[in-house]
Amino acid sequence: MSKIHVTTTVNGDEVEFLADPRESLLDCLRDHLGLTGSKEGCGTGDCGACSVTLDGTLVCSCLVLGVEAEGRRVATIEGMAEGNALHPLQRKFLEHAALQCGFCTPGILVAAKALLEKNPDPTETEVRYWLAGNLCRCTGYDKIIRAVLDAAAEMRQEAA
Amino acid sequence: MAKDELSEFHLVGTRPLRPDGLDKVTGRARYGADVSMPGMLWGAVVRSPHAHARIVRIDASKAEALPGVKAVVTRADFPEGLTGENWNLQENTMAGERALYDGHAVAAVAATSALRAQEAARLIEVEYEVLPHVIDVDDAIRPDAPVIREGAADATVPEGSPPNVARYIEFGHGDTEAGFAKADLVRARSYKTEATHQGYIEPHACLGQLGADGKGEMWVCTQGQWFIRQMCSSVLGLEAAQLRVTPSEIGGGFGGKTTIFMEPLSLALSRKAGGRPVKIVMTRSEVLRATGPTASASMDVKIGMTKDGMITAADAEFRMQGGAFPGAPVDMALYCAFAPYKLPASRHVGYDVLANRPKCAAYRAPGSPMGAFAVESLIDEMCRELGLDPLDVRLKNAVKEGDRASYGPTFGSIGLVETLEAVKSHPNLELPLGPNQGRGIASGYWFNHSGETSVSLAISEDGTVQVSVGTPDIGGSRASIALMTAETLGIAYEDVRVNVVETGALGVNEPTHGSRATFASGKAAVIAARRAIAEMCRRAAAEWGIDAEAVEWANGAAQPAGPNAGKFPPMGIEEIAAKMGSTGGPISGHHESVPEGVGASFGCHVVDVEVDPETGRTTILRYLVVQDAGRAIHPSYVEGQFQGGAAQGIGWALNEAYVYGQDGRLQNAVFLDYRVPVASDLPMIDTQIVEVPNPGHPFGVRGVGETGITPPLPAIANAIEAAAGVRMRSLPMSPPKVLAAIKAAREG
Ligand code: FES
Ligand code: FES
Numbered sequence A: 001m002s003k004i005h006v007t008t009t010v011n012g013d014e015v016e017f018l019a020d021p022r023e024s025l026l027d028c029l030r031d032h033l034g035l036t037g038s039k040e041g042c043g044t045g046d047c048g049a050c051s052v053t054l055d056g057t058l059v060c061s062c063l064v065l066g067v068e069a070e071g072r073r074v075a076t077i078e079g080m081a082e083g084n085a086l087h088p089l090q091r092k093f094l095e096h097a098a099l100q101c102g103f104c105t106p107g108i109l110v111a112a113k114a115l116l117e118k119n120p121d122p123t124e125t126e127v128r129y130w131l132a133g134n135l136c137r138c139t140g141y142d143k144i145i146r147a148v149l150d151a152a153a154e155m156r157q158e159a160a
Numbered sequence B: 001m002a003k004d005e006l007s008e009f010h011l012v013g014t015r016p017l018r019p020d021g022l023d024k025v026t027g028r029a030r031y032g033a034d035v036s037m038p039g040m041l042w043g044a045v046v047r048s049p050h051a052h053a054r055i056v057r058i059d060a061s062k063a064e065a066l067p068g069v070k071a072v073v074t075r076a077d078f079p080e081g082l083t084g085e086n087w088n089l090q091e092n093t094m095a096g097e098r099a100l101y102d103g104h105a106v107a108a109v110a111a112t113s114a115l116r117a118q119e120a121a122r123l124i125e126v127e128y129e130v131l132p133h134v135i136d137v138d139d140a141i142r143p144d145a146p147v148i149r150e151g152a153a154d155a156t157v158p159e160g161s162p163p164n165v166a167r168y169i170e171f172g173h174g175d176t177e178a179g180f181a182k183a184d185l186v187r188a189r190s191y192k193t194e195a196t197h198q199g200y201i202e203p204h205a206c207l208g209q210l211g212a213d214g215k216g217e218m219w220v221c222t223q224g225q226w227f228i229r230q231m232c233s234s235v236l237g238l239e240a241a242q243l244r245v246t247p248s249e250i251g252g253g254f255g256g257k258t259t260i261f262m263e264p265l266s267l268a269l270s271r272k273a274g275g276r277p278v279k280i281v282m283t284r285s286e287v288l289r290a291t292g293p294t295a296s297a298s299m300d301v302k303i304g305m306t307k308d309g310m311i312t313a314a315d316a317e318f319r320m321q322g323g324a325f326p327g328a329p330v331d332m333a334l335y336c337a338f339a340p341y342k343l344p345a346s347r348h349v350g351y352d353v354l355a356n357r358p359k360c361a362a363y364r365a366p367g368s369p370m371g372a373f374a375v376e377s378l379i380d381e382m383c384r385e386l387g388l389d390p391l392d393v394r395l396k397n398a399v400k401e402g403d404r405a406s407y408g409p410t411f412g413s414i415g416l417v418e419t420l421e422a423v424k425s426h427p428n429l430e431l432p433l434g435p436n437q438g439r440g441i442a443s444g445y446w447f448n449h450s451g452e453t454s455v456s457l458a459i460s461e462d463g464t465v466q467v468s469v470g471t472p473d474i475g476g477s478r479a480s481i482a483l484m485t486a487e488t489l490g491i492a493y494e495d496v497r498v499n500v501v502e503t504g505a506l507g508v509n510e511p512t513h514g515s516r517a518t519f520a521s522g523k524a525a526v527i528a529a530r531r532a533i534a535e536m537c538r539r540a541a542a543e544w545g546i547d548a549e550a551v552e553w554a555n556g557a558a559q560p561a562g563p564n565a566g567k568f569p570p571m572g573i574e575e576i577a578a579k580m581g582s583t584g585g586p587i588s589g590h591h592e593s594v595p596e597g598v599g600a601s602f603g604c605h606v607v608d609v610e611v612d613p614e615t616g617r618t619t620i621l622r623y624l625v626v627q628d629a630g631r632a633i634h635p636s637y638v639e640g641q642f643q644g645g646a647a648q649g650i651g652w653a654l655n656e657a658y659v660y661g662q663d664g665r666l667q668n669a670v671f672l673d674y675r676v677p678v679a680s681d682l683p684m685i686d687t688q689i690v691e692v693p694n695p696g697h698p699f700g701v702r703g704v705g706e707t708g709i710t711p712p713l714p715a716i717a718n719a720i721e722a723a724a725g726v727r728m729r730s731l732p733m734s735p736p737k738v739l740a741a742i743k744a745a746r747e748g
Helices: A025-032 A088-095 A105-118 A124-133 A142-159 B021-026 B061-065 B084-093 B114-123 B176-182 B225-236 B263-272 B284-290 B330-337 B368-386 B390-396 B416-424 B477-489 B517-544 B573-578 B635-654 B712-724 B735-746
Strands: A004-010 A013-019 A051-054 A057-060 A073-075 B041-047 B053-059 B069-073 B105-111 B125-130 B165-173 B185-193 B205-210 B216-220 B243-247 B278-281 B296-305 B311-321 B346-353 B437-446 B453-459 B465-469 B496-500 B551-554 B557-560 B588-593 B601-611 B618-628 B685-690
Touching: A013 A025, A025 A051, A051 A105, A057 A105, A088 A105, A088 A142, A088 B021, A105 A124, A105 A142, A105 B021, A124 A142, A142 B635, B041 B114, B041 B263, B041 B284, B053 B105, B061 B069, B061 B114, B069 B114, B069 B263, B084 B225, B084 B263, B105 B114, B105 B263, B165 B330, B176 B296, B176 B311, B185 B368, B205 B263, B216 B225, B216 B263, B225 B243, B225 B263, B263 B278, B296 B330, B296 B368, B311 B330, B311 B368, B330 B346, B330 B368, B330 B437, B368 B390, B368 B437, B368 B712, B390 B416, B390 B437, B416 B437, B416 B601, B416 B618, B416 B685, B437 B712, B453 B517, B453 B573, B465 B477, B465 B517, B477 B496, B477 B517, B517 B551, B517 B557, B517 B573, B517 B588, B601 B635, B601 B712, B618 B635, B618 B712, B635 B685, B635 B712, B712 B735
Parallel strands: A004 A073, B041 B278, B216 B243, B311 B346, B465 B496, B618 B685
Antiparallel strands: A004 A013, A051 A057, A051 A073, B041 B105, B053 B125, B069 B105, B165 B346, B185 B296, B205 B216, B205 B278, B296 B311, B437 B601, B453 B465, B453 B588, B551 B557, B601 B618
């Protein structure tokens, strides 16, 4: 199958790649652009390890075709920190030991960031339901939820 | 010398940030599928769609004709003549004459892109003759069941046993009949648990390279790089030292990444493709169909109890299937089942049964959750019948130091009583419950494990310290090993870097399994640090012109030991390190052994549930894990192990199960259908760390990873009975099953 030329913006940088029309955005990020921070846990939209935002909307990049990124804005885990300054969620995940193996972490951070942009003051239940599409097999979620709530509190304080 | 009094630690017991954390929150950490190499090919695997079939013919000609296809391998590309577990591993890696389960690999192909490899795999034609199959353990043990393998039984199996019994185990002590005669209540019940998968979110991935000269390399997500090396070498007939295996960061394992699946295929493909590296990444369906889930179990348990709650005798017969190969952890299940109880008499019998399912692998405390489900459920049923408090009964019968374990050995220092007392005084037990709500408790046990361990430590020119360990870090072990090393040396946590190294860098290490990393690598790192300290003391003594015995180590510096040694200012590690080139050369410490002094870990969980009488759905309202850690080196990661184990146990109890169709094919091979707990299924998981130090470890560590998955199965069953008045004796306790039980109870 002949490849399609795609021009898109990833984490603020304009990038180009050649995509087989069958390849997912996740495949293109990982295999064509070398952005391996987004993970494939299932390839079927069930685990959230591949979470990215597309024009600001949270998506499973395994369910988006690479060619669909044409002209869009993609944000991945690699763009979450500003230089060496971690996003508050990243810092709180470290402080709360909210990762064990860390494989779910990029997707959960991207998803949690999307939540806090929509809802800066979520309840525990809201966080749990928002993250219900992000599987973590290691932590039992306890420390993840605490880290998200703590980051939200800190970000609200900074905004105030 | 280093202090190992069990008090006054500077670092042990604190919660610093983990050293690998920054990479893991920024997406930089490299896992199994994240690495590529120049000239790399992609592999894909052809798998049997049948549960049991003779492989009549494999025709790869169409695939080989596809541009970009560089190699196809089948069993014909593997050496012959293997025996025992090596043969099992080879047969599981690639089917020989017969496919033994849905998903069993029959061929593999390497091509220039992942898509091309998948296309080629679809073009490989395999002709099968479908054979009768068997899935359920109770069916598989019938004398007339389809035979998985002639002659599979080992020497333990009694003459005349059914054909699929591969191993038999029997042990016990005392007179059980006399024990049951002394009891006021004797109950016998049967229980079943389903196979579940470890469910690590990272699928298996490897990048293997093997030349015609027999030299190879592999990058792989694994719990144990030496296991991968040994197993790949034997399956492919290679020399172990010629294969260098580097472990990637690992996205969860829970026992499932202690063995090989497609790793030898990447090497075989690479060798056939002129030594080009071959990357194979499993899909989730491949992970569920063709890696190593846990065994399923069918268990009969009989217990005698006096009316004041003393256990008089116990009898257990467990049947477990672990797939088409021997290895169901029926022995472990029996050893752990009654471990929390002092038994006057017992009899344990176990059958390891073959069935047409994937070869089981270890899963967190292998075997222990099944046995606990049966025993802890029955004890709860009997407490209910006798009107006794289940916690008091557990305390009354609890094993203590010096007691004989139900499986034979004598317990050293253990913390079961302390754990149960901590539960007893926990505020969660005072919380009121509403209608349709119930509370359940259950205990759990894991031996913990040591195993071959080799650790090297080296002092850098500036006095910072590198530690090379062979146990991959799955949940914070680099942090705990750095804490123990820094504590021993009297230096800052940040001045120690712990590296998980490849097979070429150390002697053989067993994987991170059996809750051993912080115990065994930690203990070896402490001993290695002490060796380096001894050398640093010698260097200081030489400079001061006094005896090495007259020098001691404190606060990161060599100091004269007492007033008679002479008056010298402390010589710090930086100073000694800066001069080491001229005082005798590099300073390092090394230790290798099978560290002795493993300390077992008991836990007890309390769960509050609500059961919806209209739907049968069980909601976890509250969850408490109390477990003896010996010593929590980094308490956050100890809590994390407790919480993660509990969550996996909750999934096993309520949702998770391998579901097979009549055709013997796995019906739920995606995460949508194999449903693991999600964030909205669970509450916060309360933890309490009990610390009864293990005298066999310099800081008292026991190992904490396994025990936590064990109690949730029975604890939830016990809570469901308290909430809904129905006793669930088979897993999973899914809404339809609980609802059916409620309806049956209503209809009387
Ligand atoms: S990989 Fe996309 S949701 Fe799992
Ligand atoms: S930390 Fe391992 S899957 Fe979440």
